[in-house]
Amino acid sequence: xxxxxxxxxxxxxxxxxxxxxxxxxxxxxxxxxxxxxxxxxxxxxxxxxxxxxxxxxxxxxxxxxxxxxxxxxxxxxxxxxxxxxxxxxxxxxxxxxxxxxxxxxxxxxxxxxxxxxxxxxxxxxxxxxxxxxxxxxxxxxxxxxxxxxxxxxxxxxxxxxxxxxxxxxxxxxxxxxxxxxxxxxxxxxxxxxxxxxxxxxxxxxxxxxxxxxxxxxxxxxxxxxxxxxxxxxxxxxxxxxxxxxxxxxxxxxxxxxxxxxxxxxxxxxxxxxxxxxxxxxxxxxxxxxxxxxxxxxxxxxxxxxxxxxxxxxxxxxxxxxxxxxxxxxxxxxxxxxxxxxxxxxxxxxxxxxxxxxxxxxxxxxxxxxxxxxxxxxxxxxxxxxxxxxxxxxxxxxxxxxxxxxxxxxxxxxxxx
Numbered sequence: 519x520x521x522x523x524x525x526x527x528x529x530x531x532x533x534x535x536x537x538x539x540x541x542x543x544x545x546x547x548x549x550x551x552x553x554x555x556x557x558x559x560x561x562x563x564x565x566x567x568x569x570x571x572x573x574x575x576x577x578x579x580x581x582x583x584x585x586x587x588x589x590x591x592x593x594x595x596x597x598x599x600x601x602x603x604x605x606x607x608x609x610x611x612x613x614x615x616x617x618x619x620x621x622x623x624x625x626x627x628x629x630x631x632x633x634x635x636x637x638x639x640x641x642x643x644x645x646x647x648x649x650x651x652x653x654x655x656x657x658x659x660x661x662x663x664x665x666x667x668x669x670x671x672x673x674x675x676x677x678x679x680x681x682x683x684x685x686x687x688x689x690x691x692x693x694x695x696x697x698x699x700x701x702x703x704x705x706x707x708x709x710x711x712x713x714x715x716x717x718x719x720x721x722x723x724x725x726x727x728x729x730x731x732x733x734x735x736x737x738x739x740x741x742x743x744x745x746x747x748x749x750x751x752x753x754x755x756x757x758x759x760x761x762x763x764x765x766x767x768x769x770x771x772x773x774x775x776x777x778x779x780x781x782x783x784x785x786x787x788x789x790x791x792x793x794x795x796x797x798x799x800x801x802x803x804x805x806x807x808x809x810x811x812x813x814x815x816x817x818x819x820x821x822x823x824x825x826x827x828x829x830x831x832x833x834x835x836x837x838x839x840x841x842x843x844x845x846x847x848x849x850x851x852x853x854x855x856x857x858x859x860x861x862x863x864x865x866x867x868x869x870x871x872x873x874x875x876x877x878x879x880x881x882x883x884x885x886x887x888x889x890x891x892x893x894x895x896x897x898x899x900x901x902x903x904x905x906x907x908x909x910x911x912x913x914x915x916x917x918x919x920x921x922x923x924x925x926x927x928x929x930x931x932x933x934x
Contacts, residue, residue, distance in 0.1 A: 829856030872900025
């Protein structure tokens, strides 16, 4: 038998002892659970600075550096527009969760040769536009409101209707539009209806050779039409059946102004009076309002049906409540006949009025506080006023001398 070399045994012993010394630190290292590593990575991503790089391993890649668009390798063709909305939502959600990103240039197939699908190191974000509404940079992204296109007001009518025998009289009200999109026009001794949806024209009534139409006014629902005549009568017509349902008297002269409330029809006449007619009662009128010194040419109920505004050829504007027989408010700032009257649907008690040729002004009143708010010179006779129900704007129609239609923004009164 051969004798063992002592030096060799020493080498083996030393190598074993050194390996034990090398392994002992790793064996003493505590085991880190997978959940702890995930939480550590999440916290690191949330608190990382722009210049700090986060490294991940093959099991838990860093999603913030991945190009998610490369996962859609073969998108199916869109059958409708629903996928577009889903794609936009996915883009916003991804940007909010993983930070802002900017679409990169790709080739025709949608791949980028310089990027991998998975990323194991976060990149330093550059100062680019963010798609996320929660982005921190100040540059505009998709969350900002789009630029509003300039508004275009047409300068020519889209429809022209023949109106023979239309009286050229400033003090008459011969045109009215219903809630059912039907236009009523008084032509001589007849009333015609034009349906804006079907363009159908219907002859509603013929008053005969001894009478003529001086005013027309639709009920709130647009089912019945009131017709004021030159003999001082007021007729109620069922528009769907083209049948007269009632004739009411009380005025001595022509009826040039009509205004419907909830259940009350007001009529203004050249005899300087206003008659309140409850169509549910058998009487021709329930009350008589006096105060004007000349023909009543403008009438309008407020939207809450509590106040009635009247304008006359005596250059006066009166406000009545639903129970009074005398005006509760009187305004005398106009210097011409007050025919154009309109209550604002946006502000309670806001009243607009327009004067004739010698006045040419649109004035605004607060009937709640009894104050004159403002006025503007339109340089032309004010024939009619109407508020928009959707926006705080006012349209005015004018006679001599400009003969124009103007849309105003309130309260700046700048032209649209």
